[in-house]
Amino acid sequence: MVKKISLLGATGSIGTQTVDVVREAPDQFKITALAAGKNIGKLREIIRETEPEIVSVDAPADATLLSGEFPKVEFVHGREGLIEVAARSDADVVVSAVVGSLGLEPTIEAIRNGRNIAIANKETLVAAGDIVTAEARRHGISLLPVDSEHSALFQSLNGEKAERAERLILTASGGSFRDKTRDELEGVTIEQALDHPNWSMGSKLTIDSATMMNKGLEVIEAHHLFGMPYDRIDVLIHRESIIHSMVEFADTSVMAQLGSPDMRVPIQYALTWPDRLPRKGTERLDLAKIGTLHFEEVDLNRYPALRIAFEAGRTGGTATTVMNAANETAVGLFMEGRIAFTEIEGLVERVLDRHAVISSPDLGTVLEADSLARKSVLDMVK
Ligand SMILES: NC(=O)C1=CN([C@@H]2O[C@H](COP(=O)(O)OP(=O)(O)OC[C@H]3O[C@@H](n4cnc5c(N)ncnc54)[C@H](OP(=O)(O)O)[C@@H]3O)[C@@H](O)[C@H]2O)C=CC1
Ligand SMILES: CC(=O)[C@@H](O)[C@H](O)COP(=O)(O)O
Numbered sequence: 001m002v003k004k005i006s007l008l009g010a011t012g013s014i015g016t017q018t019v020d021v022v023r024e025a026p027d028q029f030k031i032t033a034l035a036a037g038k039n040i041g042k043l044r045e046i047i048r049e050t051e052p053e054i055v056s057v058d059a060p061a062d063a064t065l066l067s068g069e070f071p072k073v074e075f076v077h078g079r080e081g082l083i084e085v086a087a088r089s090d091a092d093v094v095v096s097a098v099v100g101s102l103g104l105e106p107t108i109e110a111i112r113n114g115r116n117i118a119i120a121n122k123e124t125l126v127a128a129g130d131i132v133t134a135e136a137r138r139h140g141i142s143l144l145p146v147d148s149e150h151s152a153l154f155q156s157l158n159g160e161k162a163e164r165a166e167r168l169i170l171t172a173s174g175g176s177f178r179d180k181t182r183d184e185l186e187g188v189t190i191e192q193a194l195d196h197p198n199w200s201m202g203s204k205l206t207i208d209s210a211t212m213m214n215k216g217l218e219v220i221e222a223h224h225l226f227g228m229p230y231d232r233i234d235v236l237i238h239r240e241s242i243i244h245s246m247v248e249f250a251d252t253s254v255m256a257q258l259g260s261p262d263m264r265v266p267i268q269y270a271l272t273w274p275d276r277l278p279r280k281g282t283e284r285l286d287l288a289k290i291g292t293l294h295f296e297e298v299d300l301n302r303y304p305a306l307r308i309a310f311e312a313g314r315t316g317g318t319a320t321t322v323m324n325a326a327n328e329t330a331v332g333l334f335m336e337g338r339i340a341f342t343e344i345e346g347l348v349e350r351v352l353d354r355h356a357v358i359s360s361p362d363l364g365t366v367l368e369a370d371s372l373a374r375k376s377v378l379d380m381v382k
């Protein structure tokens with residue numbers, strides 16, 4: 001049976017690679033709903049190719065423009081449009097791949113509508129992991145990891161209960177500045193920060209990888225997806241991004257998932273699970289050619305964002321919501337050239353220090369904490 005897919009974040013790095021996967025297996029998948037932001041040129045191409053029933057864009061003017069060009073497609077817009085595409089779609093799976101905690105409400109609506117979620121949008125789980133996983137349990141849907149590390153953990157668990165695992169080991173490339181000391185980070189440029197050694201990804205995630213906030217977000221994501229306490233989640237620097245992550249069991253066995261760094265592999269697995277399809281166009285792993293794999297401990301003084309994320313995760317409640325929102329805002333300021341790269345973690349930590357944590361927030365409280373944290377960062381750099 002053809003699987004119907006609703007794709008949120010269609011024009012982004014994960015979105016366009018999801019379209020690649022669908023293109024390669026038209027007898028398996030059909031995209032019926034799309035959501036994007038401002039990249040109307042790319043969206044036009046994707047609409048032409050996939051012929052969806054409904055599409056959401058950010059601006060009302062773009063929705064009107066595209067309605068004229070594609071009369072058979074229904075267009076909606078803005079935050080409500082994004083939620084409508086997620087909630088109304090009759091898709092078998094919703095690929096949640098917008099960037100940022102903007103993905104939270106549509107993902108929750110999709111879960112409440114009984115859709116399985118292929119979750120790339122890690123910020124949703126960091127902002128409100130307890131709420132999202134509780135909704136998933138209540139509605140009996142699957143949260144299928146797309147993030148490469150979490151797909152690796154999921155595959156390494158291979159049906160075993162996460163409780164049986166003793167330790168999750170997330171691998172980290174070290175990001176664009178892994179060969180620089182903390183002092184050498186002074187004055188680094190946006191272009192340098194965007195030059196990831198192994199992966200081609202959206203800009204926000206590439207900056208997060210350089211601060212290692214990405215790994216911090218992923219630790220929190222793993223905690224929620226696999227129910228693992230923080231003191232049993234480790235991070236290991238592995239420059240090559242060939243081992244995507246590992247699970248250690250009580251008998252000392254370690255299961256790992258390896259492969260070429262190509263996000264179409266975990267995207268496809270989330271869409272085909274529990275089956276697998278052949279993958280055209282992904283380079284097969286040739287370990288003899290690679291020769292050597294490297295591993296290193298993480299120095300939390302070099303990467304304070306990872307320490308901040310572990311602390312926020314252990315605190316729980318709105319601490320992770322606030323950390324995520326402050327980080328999104330600080331990364332945005334860096335991308336606008338308004339702050340230095342080395343100011344990102346300090347801003348996040350200052351906002352967290354001033355925040356009075358609410359331990360079991362409802363969705364309204366999460367959204368309010370998120371928006372206040374964004375404002376706090378902006379106030380600090382005025
Ligand atoms: N890229 C990767 O390899 C990986 C990504 N992820 C996660 O997946 C998510 C997406 O990442 P990535 O694809 O790299 O990001 P990109 O920046 O490449 O894409 C972001 C997507 O979100 C859309 N978007 C942004 N703002 C809005 C808005 N206001 N309304 C609707 N859509 C909006 C963008 O639309 P537009 O461009 O049209 O404005 C775009 O389609 C992130 O959470 C990231 O952490 C996880 C693992 C790997
Ligand atoms: C491809 C992917 O999953 C990214 O989240 C990736 O993990 C970034 O790599 P590092 O954060 O390890 O640099």
Ligand SMILES: [Mn+2]
Binds near residue numbers: 147148149218
């Ligand atoms: Mn990842």
